[in-house]
Amino acid sequence: MLPINAFSTGLDPISALDKLYSDIDPFSTQDEVSASPAKDITTSRTMEPCQFTAIGVPLSLLEAVERALCNHPHTRQTWASVKAQAALVGTNLAAYMPTINASASGTYGNNKTTVKDYPIFSRDKDTSVLGYNLKLSWILFDFGLRGANLENAQQLLAAANATQDATLQTVFVTAAQSYYDLLSAQGALDASLDSEKSAKESYLAADAKYRAGAGTLADKLQAQTTYAQxxxxxxxxSGTLKNAHGTLAIAMGLSANTPLTIDDQGGELPDTTFVTSMDALIEDAKRDHPSLLAAQAQMQAAKAKVEAAKAEGLPSVALTGAISYNNQLGIAPGDTVTENDNIGVQVNVPLFEGFGRSYRIQSAKAQVEAKTAELANAEQQISLDVWKSYQSLQTESENLKATDHLSQSATQSFNVAQGRYKAGVGTIIELLSAQSTLASSRQQRIKALSNWRTARLKLANSLGKLGLWAI
Structure with missing residues (x-):
């Protein structure tokens, strides 16, 4: 039902018409459009989807991802594309409806005739003509042209929805990786502060020995150099941490200078129960990945375009009708009223249009070949992504174990070397070497933890299954 108060809202006529037509969806095509740019990935809230309050302190990974899904320009762009394509489906459905056009006209004139020698024949008379026309046209049969165009639009809508899903997964990974990078940068800064503290203690110990005459100047200078490094x-x-802050803020659709305090997750690792055999993972990805679904829909849309190009050259049958009224006042010999009513069937038969249709069919068939190749390429790329992501996760799992052992060993080695040096039985070279190994092992541990978390999410993304369950 049309809103009867469309023009009583204080809007100018153009704005009122824009609002009126924007609210009309008789074919319910907008039901295929998600309520927000994030679709149903975000958690259920009591408020409207993608409506946020102040940034959490500390900011959790869940909130960071949700804000990114809702606010990132790429998710909003694909969301708008889905809405546009849904409207095109409605446009093609409207082709099944009749079209009615009305026109009205009114003219006023003055007929004045002057006969100088015979004034009796002179005339001065006002005339007016009022008329209106109402025309109807309704295509009844067109050999599948409208059906092919509708199929094309529906497949492109399916492709747009699948592309939106793929974009959401990509933004999801990007936001999570930015969060992990910030977490890693924070851990790296903490480790650097610990290393600086240890280096300072070593320098002070070497300086104290030198002053007491128990150490050499070379030992003191080496410790001082290590402390400066x-x-x-x-x-x-510290600079890397600031850059990571800005990157995460931008990923969330915020200004780069937005202050953020993240949630330190420590060494807790999420589960990997979704990881099965390689063959099973690849088959799942080929069946469910949104990029593949988008490529399949685009290929079907191209096929429908071929059928539409063929149907353009076939006849169409339309029902036509018209009502007209014409009232002429002041026209001699008297007023004249003309009314016409007609209804009929019109058959349109395309005969020749300069071979353009033949080339359109050839072009449409070539598009099918291109989309078929794109589909095959998508299948191969998805298989490769799953393979690489799986191997990366295996590698990072091994690295995580190795860096854990390395960190424990380096800590013990440093404690021993520090104790030996303070007791006077160890050298400064031994202490500084153990100190350097400990600092390196801490950095490697932090990096390995971040890489493992990212590799796990990228594997889920390569399967097309990434969601909030992953965090």
Whole structure:
């Protein structure tokens, strides 16, 4: 039902018409459009979807991902594309409906005739003509042209929805990786501060020995150099942390200078129960991945375009009708009223249009070949992505175990070397070497943890199954 108060809202006529037509959806095509750019990935809230309050302190990974899904320009762009394609489906459904056009006209004139020698024949008379026309046209049969165009639009809508799903998965991974990078940068800064503290203690110990005459100047200078290097590494880690802050803020659709405090997850690792055999993972990805579904829909749309191009050259049958009224006032010998009513059937038979249709069919068939090749390429790319992501997760799992052992060993080695040096039985070279190994092992542990988390999400993304369950 049309809103009867469309023009009583205080809007100008153009704005009122825009609002009126924007609210009309008799074919319910907008039911195929999600309520928000994030579709149903975000958690259920009591408020409207994608409506947020103040940024959480600390910011959780869940909130960071949800904000990114709702606010990232790419998700909003694909959401708008889905809405546009849904409207095109409605346009093609409207082709099955009749079209009615009305027109009205009114003219006013003055007929004045002057006969100088015979005034009796002179005339001065006002005339007016009022008329209106109402025309109807309804295509009854067109050999499948409208059906092919509708199929094309529906398949493109399916492709747009699948592309939106793929975009959401990509933004999901990007936001999560940015969060993990920030977490890693924060851990790296903390490790750098610890290393700087240890280097300072080593320098102070070497300086104290030198002053007491129990150590050499070379030992003191080596410790001082290591301390300066540790301070430089800490400054670099601080800059990396600031860059990571800006990257995460941008991924969430915020300004780069937005202050963020993240939730330190420590060493807790999420589960990997979704990881099965390689063959099973690849088959699942080929069946469910949104990129593949989009490629399949685009191929079907191209096939429908071929059928539409063929149907354009076939006849069409339309029902036509018209009502007209014409009232002429002041026209001699008297007023004249003309009314016409007619109804009929019109057959349109395309005969020749300069071979353009033949070329359109050839072009449409070539598009089918291209989309078929794109589908095959998508299948291969998905298989490769799953393979690489699976191997990456296996590698990072091994690295995680190795860095854990390395960190424990390096900590013990440093404690022993520090104790030996303080007791006077160890050298500064031994202490600084153990200190450097400990700092490196801490950095490697932090990086390995971040890489493992990212590899796990990328594997889920390559399967086309990434969702909030993953975090």
């Amino acid at each position: 540790a301070s430089l590494d800490r400054a670099k880690a």
